[in-house]
Amino acid sequence: MNREEKTSVVKELSEKFAKASIAVASDYRGLTVSEFEELRIALKKCDSEIKVAKNTLLRKASQETPFAPLGDYFQGTTAVSLAYGDPVSPAKVLVEFAKGHEKLSIKSAVLEGKLLSGADLVSLSTLPSREVLLGQLLSVMQAVPTGFVRVLNAIPQKLVYALQAIKEQKEQ
Numbered sequence: 001m002n003r004e005e006k007t008s009v010v011k012e013l014s015e016k017f018a019k020a021s022i023a024v025a026s027d028y029r030g031l032t033v034s035e036f037e038e039l040r041i042a043l044k045k046c047d048s049e050i051k052v053a054k055n056t057l058l059r060k061a062s063q064e065t066p067f068a069p070l071g072d073y074f075q076g077t078t079a080v081s082l083a084y085g086d087p088v089s090p091a092k093v094l095v096e097f098a099k100g101h102e103k104l105s106i107k108s109a110v111l112e113g114k115l116l117s118g119a120d121l122v123s124l125s126t127l128p129s130r131e132v133l134l135g136q137l138l139s140v141m142q143a144v145p146t147g148f149v150r151v152l153n154a155i156p157q158k159l160v161y162a163l164q165a166i167k168e169q170k171e172q
Contacts, residue, residue, distance in 0.1 A: 006057060009061075010057050010061045011061075014065065016051070019082075021083055021086075021112075022082075023083075024094055024108075025106075025108050026078070026079050026081065027107055028079045028103070035101055043090055046090050047086070050079050050081045067110045069113075070108060085130075086129060092125040109124075
């Protein structure tokens, strides 16, 4: 790889790091090409991708981004997974894949400039997705006005029940 190719790879990786919301460094030593492709396809479904490059190029590309702390983990056979949307979905994909394929080991991750360990990433993967969390928030927000309307409705409803009871009592 000549100097121009390395420069273009670093530039491309830097742009990808700049757009990413989370980056995960993992060791893929021992994975077959078909297993790696399976992981790549699973990540692509959740607006993520996995990249393999020389560690020095990965370090240079991540230097001036929030993912600079990952530089210490770019050793050995390293693959970097980058997510551009919801950070929980790719974490789930990687953790599930690592459970089924012991050869993939998650080294570390960076989320919003904070370094996460492999155990932290497993904890992140147990969270519901963004859409589920928004749905839960909406249901909580909707519960307050609904309860208020029910309270307001209970007063005239009790009056109607009382009038109905008086009517039935007079009819007897």
